[in-house]
Amino acid sequence: MRRAFVIVLDACGVGALPDAAAYGDSPDANTLAHVAELAGGLYLPTLGALGLGSIEPIRGVARAPAPVLHGRLAPLGPGKESVTGHWEMMGVVPKAPLPTYPEGFPAELVRALERATGRRFCCNRPYSGTQVLEDYGPHHLRTGELILYTSADSVLQIAAHHDVLSEPELQRVCAAARAVMSGEHAVGRVIARPFTGTPGAFVRTAGRHDYALEPPGRSYLQELRDAGVPVHAVGKIRDLFAGVGIDVAHRGATNAQALQSTEALIGELGSGLVFTNLVDTDQLFGHRHDVAGFAAALAEIDTALGRWLERLGDEDLLILTADHGVDPLSGHTDHTREHALLLARFRGAGGRRHDGLLADVGASVLRWLAGTDAPALPGRSFV
Template sequence: MELHRAGGAARGQHLHGQRRHLGVALPAQRAAALHAGPARGGAGEPPGRGTGPRPRPARARPGHRRAGRPARGRPDGVHRDRRPAAHRALRARLRLRGRDRPRRLRRPEGLLQGQRADLPAGHRVDRALGARVPDVSAVPAPRRAFVVVLDACGAGAAPDAAAYGDEGADTLVHLARAAGGLRLPTLERLGLGSILPLDGVAPAGAPVAHGRLCPQGPGKDSTSGHWELMGVIAPGPAPTYPDGFPPAVLDALEGATGRPLLCNRPYDGMAALEDFGAEHLRTGALILYTSQDSVAQLAAHTDVLPEAQLYAACGAARRVMTGEHAVSRVIARPFRGAPGAFVRTDGRRDFSVAPPARSALDALCEAGVPTHAVGKTRDLFAGQGFDAAHPGATNAVALHETGRLVGELEHGMVFVNLVETDQVYGHRKDVEGFHAALQTIDAAVAGWLERLGEGDLLILTADHGCDPLADHTDHTREHVPLLATFAGHRGRRHDGALADVGASVVAWLIGRDDETLPGRSFVG
């Protein structure tokens, strides 16, 4: 599903041209020698791209012939450019094809593209005119940032973990120990084993930026974790229901959904289907359950309530759960199959409360930077701050979409959630499945790295933990790992707050810090 701001299409055309058609100004004599075809604007030369939307074809004027139409008396289709030499020099372009494509050279630190050390910033020498002129090439080339959340891959108990019943939690360490060592060659090379000791993952000889990030606000669920990654710290804890929802809330939910409710207590999701699925099929009552997190989950068999109708019921439930009962998420949980063989579909949908404050996503949107969601990240922000949403109900789909964006995106930010290390394997304490999911991610990351360029930032992190050795099946209050590759990372260690991720993305894509947002950039 694509969500676009006004002007998004034009901006995409503009950026598409910028990445694929690069031009440099040359003196007229050198341009004539190097440029095999006519000067820009002559016959056979495509219209310039990268300077805005393509102009509409102009009507032919006397003495002017359209590109592609041979000039009279010239079988080769070339006509003479009668503009002044200086003007031709400013418009000349090199054909950047095959072996003629110039190599990228590393600039001295602190200099922008096209800027000379002996000139003021934003100026260049125009050789044809012999004067200093403003240099539009000094504007940095479009950059990209990819933030990928490996859901529930915690990296050690947070200082206040005991208050959440999670003292000693350490998801990755305990997973590695239970699996007999992790085999993750790409993440190892990036520096996962340099963050903390992990069985099977050695410290990297030349790591990327790496460290641990700590939550600052309350909570240990996907909503609070993803919010903090983008600089939104909840002012207080969201409501939880360890004894189930009170009668007033049940009455409101039954009135909003138009159906009676079953279960109404903290419950493992698959166990809820096993224990209440048959009654649900018989009566049509929805299965309502919660957890240690601030959630209200509504499950329905697709034969009883098609997914679209379940989404409508959850949307109605979201609208009545406000005020003191404003849970972080109402989650639709469709399932199918026969009793004893129920399975969830890929149709999960999260109906979240809106973030209580401005986020790094909002800052990017305000600056005109395109923002993309893959998986449930859009839902966790109630759609705020995103231009486009891409599917990712499973890791396979999310990894495919992320790989496609790595290959196709011209400019902007992509915020990805890889859900299965939490939803499928974390809560079920499936160590082998958890490890296998990480190995699939590891292989995908290797492919992305081959296609990243100098203007790209890739951040791998998490939102919370889900320790396989915990005495419960819920999330755990933990630090999260940080691996970040970008030009100039110097392999530094960075330990900080989750909000540092959003601060870094803003600094990378906009070129300056946003003092109104929390967090400390690690890309400066």
């Protein structure tokens, strides 16, 4: 009756990957180190005791005298986004980069979206998710045109005010857009972005919904399910895998919700995998280069982890990792191509270092919970 908890600290990168420059990122990119620097140091006693400061020098986080297994993980495939990062954790490596649209979506594609959704669009260019509301929100309210935008990632995002389109209606529009975005235009995610408020004070709601591309290969999640191991998804995990390999989805649109859902599962679940995404370090603070908010979110996670550790036993595996970076010293506000942190607590872990692939997460979970390996999938178990 074993359990595993994989907790993704979204965007908490720990150093540039060798090919970071090819993605427009600095070879010195390091999200956690630079957040700590700009914040004047971080106070993270639980993460520190687990060994966060033993992975990379992080101001305010000393090297742990008795760390758990720790290190850095890297993807095998291209990309620096949530979809591919999470896929790779579970052994799915995209063969080619997902399509991006630095000049906006082609006119013929926009026409196809308008035919499929019955709506007209404005903007159609890469944009900050908060700034686009300030710049296009008033026009959207006047005309009813939905705000269509993208980013450096493989995403199509549609924003709509509650007074123009209800959240269920916006979700129907995005589901129709997802069907259009196929073939050469198969973006990683179509994202519904509802908002409310008035010009100058627009606010995105927690009603975001992601329509992800199905993973292009078999994952460790499916291996677990075939072995009879239940898979619980907290936060946007279900959306990122388009539901493939997921048994039960739990609330987690914010860190507060996701931490609460995970804590409840620690108390209730007898066996299985809990796969949690903690989104605020990316969505609320990372893309805005809000260092104070990022540091506060880490402190909130650290406090919750302290409670969890008191309740986890010898048959529990806890893995903390990330999907990419979002370095506050970057010249842009998009994701950065970085290594992911790795902290893994389990019986027999010791304090060894493990630097490997993101897929090692899935391989380790399968070994821990099912006692088997999946030779056809990438990754090497560290348990």
